[in-house]
Amino acid sequence: MPLIEIKNLTKDYGEGKGIFDINLSIEKGEVFGYVGINGAGKTTTIRHMMGFIKPESGSAAINKLDCWKDSSEIKKIVGYVPGEIAFPDAPTGTEFLKRQAELLGLKSMSFAETIISKLQLDPSANLKRMSKGMKQKTAIVAALMADPDILILDEPTTGLDPLMRSEFIAILKEEKKRGKTIFMTSHMFEEVEQTCDKVAFIKDGKIIAVKPTDEIKHHEEKVYQIEFTSHEDYLRFLSEEFEFANKEESKNQVTLNVHDRQINALFKALKRYHIKSITEIKYTLEKYFKSLY
Numbered sequence: 001m002p003l004i005e006i007k008n009l010t011k012d013y014g015e016g017k018g019i020f021d022i023n024l025s026i027e028k029g030e031v032f033g034y035v036g037i038n039g040a041g042k043t044t045t046i047r048h049m050m051g052f053i054k055p056e057s058g059s060a061a062i063n064k065l066d067c068w069k070d071s072s073e074i075k076k077i078v079g080y081v082p083g084e085i086a087f088p089d090a091p092t093g094t095e096f097l098k099r100q101a102e103l104l105g106l107k108s109m110s111f112a113e114t115i116i117s118k119l120q121l122d123p124s125a126n127l128k129r130m131s132k133g134m135k136q137k138t139a140i141v142a143a144l145m146a147d148p149d150i151l152i153l154d155e156p157t158t159g160l161d162p163l164m165r166s167e168f169i170a171i172l173k174e175e176k177k178r179g180k181t182i183f184m185t186s187h188m189f190e191e192v193e194q195t196c197d198k199v200a201f202i203k204d205g206k207i208i209a210v211k212p213t214d215e216i217k218h219h220e221e222k223v224y225q226i227e228f229t230s231h232e233d234y235l236r237f238l239s240e241e242f243e244f245a246n247k248e249e250s251k252n253q254v255t256l257n258v259h260d261r262q263i264n265a266l267f268k269a270l271k272r273y274h275i276k277s278i279t280e281i282k283y284t285l286e287k288y289f290k291s292l293y
């Protein structure tokens with residue numbers, strides 16, 4: 001049985017807003033990405049998973065617990081980073097984290113300190129005066145500090161600078177290695193590509209595709225950019241029977257769409273030419289996303 005199971009989950013806010021008949025299965029140890037444009041229904045799904053909202057119909061379950069009926073238990077077993085952070089009243093980050101640790105019954109702050117150090121956070125600052133990034137880091141520490149087996153992260157890298165985003169990705173990879181199950185939303189395609197095993201795409205409250213990330217990246221249609229050493233070779237190549245996506249005469253450069261089954265033919269043909277460079281333009285999650293929307 002999957003560790004997280006969402007079945008026919010529906011919440012209709014009217015005027016086409018909400019989520020409709022969402023079905024998702026997330027296995028133990030999986031890092032699962034949830035992607036969609038603004039207002040698609042990501043946070044609404046997550047809020048059901050955390051037991052903040054009662055489903056209109058359908059259900060969400062984590063570790064066989066019903067997310068609504070057993071919501072207090074769910075909150076104990078899941079580390080959660082909300083999409084919009086609103087801290088309870090506390091003077092400093094340190095005080096807030098201390099209170100969180102007490103609530104969670106933590107005996108040691110050692111894991112929290114590891115994450116604080118990796119994120120280079122100074123939690124002693126006034127919570128209200130913290131920058132967006134510092135608040136986000138504090139929320140990440142609060143979610144991870146009890147070392148829970150399940151993490152639900154709603155746009156966890158919002159406000160983090162590129163270096164910290166890389167650090168956070170490294171933390172997620174480490175947590176995955178340690179067997180954690182992670183469900184996360186993100187608008188950063190690279191981040192999803194680097195961390196997630198599987199991605200679900202949501203549009204207008206409905207799931208429109210669920211795919212392993214590797215399958216998306218290993219698209220059978222490849223794109224190659226080839227630059228020839230001479231103009232003569234460039235012109236000669238134009239008579240080859242490949243699909244030309246672009247021709248840049250001044251650079252002696254062509255861009256080709258090549259299906260997997262044509263790759264051998266392409267490389268055989270290229271032996272007859274002097275090549276300056278050949279680059280594969282990788283198919284990305286972003287391109288797949290755009291093709292869906």
Ligand SMILES: Nc1ncnc2c1ncn2[C@@H]1O[C@H](COP(=O)(O)OP(=O)(O)OP(=O)(O)O)[C@@H](O)[C@H]1O
Pocket residue numbers: 013017018036037038039040041042043044045083
């Ligand atoms: N309590 C509510 N009452 C009415 N409409 C709501 C409510 N909560 C969310 N919505 C609407 O439901 C839709 C989905 O919102 P949701 O916050 O789940 O989107 P999202 O995918 O998380 O978007 P974003 O990427 O902008 O965070 C939006 O149109 C939103 O305005």
